[in-house]
Amino acid sequence: MAMLEIEGLNAWYGASHVLHGISLTVEPGEIVALVGRNGAGKTSTIRAVMGLMPKATGSVRFADTELLPLPAHARFGLGLAYVPEERRIVPGLTVRENLQLGLVASDGTIDERQAIDEIARSFPRLKERLDQQGVTMSGGEQQMLAIARAMIARPRMILLDEPSEGIMPILVEEMGVLFRRLRDEGTTLLLVEQNVEWALKLADRAVIIDQGEVVHRSSAAALLADKAIQERYCAV
């Protein structure tokens, strides 16, 4: 059974039809890279999965639950987390409180202190800053916080929108290590990226979207080797 199965997904922003029948699947425990040019529809695809598009039709099944009819907030409890491109660290809240936000909807089976300790071990940079305002940290640290907040309730799958954007190379490397570890522990990842080479080295499979349609599916390694296709659909 696929973890995420998107079939014939159409979506609109007002009158503009941005997704034209997207179909893709993500199997449990794999990393899938979703790549393509700016404006191709990558972000719209994961926003539609998260229930954040004004209008979407087709089918999106997560672990066999049809998502499109559900309100946006119903997804987190099914084990589907999302790290938006803008990170959305909440101003006025400390790093610790931002992490707590990742647990407010959980049913209380997760011990908050223990979960934060655990996260602090995975993210030493956050550990030193737990009582600092989240938005005062560097972009990279905020990205780490956004990822930590999404994973603290131990979701089955995380959708990540351009996590490497605008971040120091050393942090991007650290993030790659983290994503591999998450996958090895059984978490499924869908990674939207502009940093194609980095994403393809991490991912098991790759999907290219262009003008709101899927134009290529293959193993990540095969796409990494195929410079012609990369040039055609991903070149800036």
Added chain:
Amino acid sequence: MDAELIAMQLFSGVALGAILIMVALGLSIIFGMLGVVNFAHGALFMVGAYAGLWVASLTGSFWWGLLVAPVAIGLFGMAIERVLIRPLYRRSVDDPLLLTFGLGYVLVEAVRIAFGSDGIPFPTPPELAGVADLGIGFFPIYRLFVVGVVAAVLILVWLCLEKTRFGLIVRAGARDPLIMRVLGVDIAGVWLLVFGLGVGLTALGGVLAAPMRNVNPEMGSLVLAEAFVVTVIGGMGSLVGAVVAGLLVGVAISMTALFAPEMATIVMFALMALVLLVRPQGLFGKPGRA
């Protein structure tokens, strides 16, 4: 003019300010969280006073009125949010404003029909009648009680906002409702509770204010204007701001009433203009908060 009189007038100002804080706090958290300027807030203050009066006359006890009316009107507020305001969220910001503005008139007229236009005296509960000698002057016990209740409620609200999971959701949801939905929070349900809480606070203010003045259908309109001034001076969405500005306005009004009675209604607007000139976001507001 002796010091005792000034002390008493100062204290009257604090008691008036305490009432204003109850009204302004509700106004401020509703705006901070939902982005709705609740123009029915003054009318709900008045409805709270009538509800308190009604329950008190049914049960023969002020205490039941004080307890039941804010809860009942808070629930009524939740019904208003759910049925009337929620359908307007996706529309222009003017729509909830117009709706609550009209709702205020409907409530005033409804009370006029049910209870008449004349003011009804609301007797001070006998346990709280009389004055207490605090060494610096004689103070009405009821007003001391009002200040005490408001202080206790403020501490409760503060604890709820700062120390509980619900409070964390409210503070974060006011800044970024989208991320809260992504993190699994039914933010519409939170808005419902916050609206009910804000309305319950103004209703509590209404019941508390009732024995200090006559209860009449118009009693909400001046309070609404005063509460707006308080939220503007204190900064929208700030609890500390509502408290400081509420006391400031209450004391300013009552001190002016002593020295220059004809200026008493103008002084708060002068204060507001001054604050806006120096600090447009209000004393404790954050600049540029949408």
